[in-house]
Amino acid sequence: MINVTKSYLPDLEEYNRYLEGIWERVHLTNDGPLLRELESQLKEYLGVRHLKFCTNGTVVLQMALKALDITKEVITTPFSYVATTNAILWEGCTPVFADIRPDDYCIDPDKIEPLITENTQAIMATHVYGNACRVEQIQAIADKYGLKVIYDAAHTFGATYNGRSILSYGDLSTCSFHATKVFHTVEGGCIVTDSDEMAQKLHFYRSFGHRNDDYYSIGINAKNSEFHAAMGLCNLPKVPSLIAARKQVFSWYDTRLDFENITRPTLTPGVDYNYAYYPVVFESEAKLLQVVDALKRNEILPRRYFYPSLNTLPFVAHLAQPCPVSEDIALRVLALPLYPDLPESDVDRICQIVNETVSANVASIEQ
Numbered sequence: 001m002i003n004v005t006k007s008y009l010p011d012l013e014e015y016n017r018y019l020e021g022i023w024e025r026v027h028l029t030n031d032g033p034l035l036r037e038l039e040s041q042l043k044e045y046l047g048v049r050h051l052k053f054c055t056n057g058t059v060v061l062q063m064a065l066k067a068l069d070i071t072k073e074v075i076t077t078p079f080s081y082v083a084t085t086n087a088i089l090w091e092g093c094t095p096v097f098a099d100i101r102p103d104d105y106c107i108d109p110d111k112i113e114p115l116i117t118e119n120t121q122a123i124m125a126t127h128v129y130g131n132a133c134r135v136e137q138i139q140a141i142a143d144k145y146g147l148k149v150i151y152d153a154a155h156t157f158g159a160t161y162n163g164r165s166i167l168s169y170g171d172l173s174t175c176s177f178h179a180t181k182v183f184h185t186v187e188g189g190c191i192v193t194d195s196d197e198m199a200q201k202l203h204f205y206r207s208f209g210h211r212n213d214d215y216y217s218i219g220i221n222a223k224n225s226e227f228h229a230a231m232g233l234c235n236l237p238k239v240p241s242l243i244a245a246r247k248q249v250f251s252w253y254d255t256r257l258d259f260e261n262i263t264r265p266t267l268t269p270g271v272d273y274n275y276a277y278y279p280v281v282f283e284s285e286a287k288l289l290q291v292v293d294a295l296k297r298n299e300i301l302p303r304r305y306f307y308p309s310l311n312t313l314p315f316v317a318h319l320a321q322p323c324p325v326s327e328d329i330a331l332r333v334l335a336l337p338l339y340p341d342l343p344e345s346d347v348d349r350i351c352q353i354v355n356e357t358v359s360a361n362v363a364s365i366e367q
């Protein structure tokens with residue numbers, strides 16, 4: 001069975017050494033020494049000023065909205081994982097969907113401005129597949145209208161834009177360290193900011209809003225444990241070699257797929273990529289479904305990602321905000337298996353099945 005992703009696991013002995021330390025200290029969670037060490041290594045690796053390691057990449061989106069006092073309309077992308085829209089709704093805000101660019105599937109800055117109303121308070125955009133949004137254009141719009149910018153950077157760990165971690169852009173930026181991501185802590189995530197004041201606020205938010213008997217603000221439980229931090233400490237030093245291995249798999253796909261009837265998203269100029277996903281776009285949903293079937297028959301499980309377009313989710317259907325580009329891409333895009341130790345022979349097989357299915361389709365339509 002070949003899945004769309006496969007989690008990297010460090011040497012068990014290495015992880016065990018961290019466990020021995022946890023057993024000695026009996027400090028399992030609540031700002032433990034491994035968490036602090038991971039935060040400091042992450043800040044150095046990413047080159048960011050403040051970073052809070054939290055329980056997942058969803059709660060940090062909610063914390064971001066709360067920390068910036070966002071309560072009304074948030075202009076957001078329909079092409080993301082459902083967590084982006086859920087966070088907005090969960091915080092009692094209203095998502096306003098701006099369609100995506102047809103080339104890289106990130107939010108289209110030209111679609112943002114016409115949607116701004118007196119209730120608009122923020123833009124929450126996703127850096128899709130590890131590529132960067134048009135951050136300068138988005139910031140210019142935010143500055144013009146006094147809006148906050150939050151980036152869901154769940155895909156971008158290890159990727160840079162103009163030499164800086166993509167996580168360093170926006171008022172607040174979040175990442176997921178879920179088991180399926182480029183860098184993972186089993187479950188986990190982080191929120192990044194340049195602002196000392198915001199970092200202090202997020203620090204208290206993460207653990208119920210208080211320290212000992214001093215109660216500062218509303219809070220939630222987004223603390224992560226020493227066990228998760230230990231996994232991060234094992235995995236972080238491996239990130240450069242894991243990205244290099246992904247890049248190798250990428251190049252096999254690039255050279256073996258027949259691009260006559262398949263397209264791929266482009267990269268924003270200035271991005272140094274992390275090879276997070278290998279999405280391909282077919283001519284129609286029917287073709288995509290045929291490819292999925294053919295791969296499944298061979299025990300290969302790709303993933304429709306992202307699907308569906310978030311503006312069509314049943315619980316936002318009443319907002320009736322059409323996004324034709326996103327809706328079209330979501331029907332036709334498929335993420336092919338990609339992980340660091342995916343063998344070349346498997347990529348060969350996947351490409352052969354995809355190429356054959358796509359060209360068989362073309363032949364049968366032409367008849």
Ligand SMILES: *Cc1c(COP(=O)(O)O)cnc(C)c1O
Binds near residue numbers: 057080083155188
């Ligand atoms: C994975 C992901 C999330 C959610 O992260 P979790 O850690 O699973 O909560 C949010 N947004 C995007 C774009 C993601 O890919």
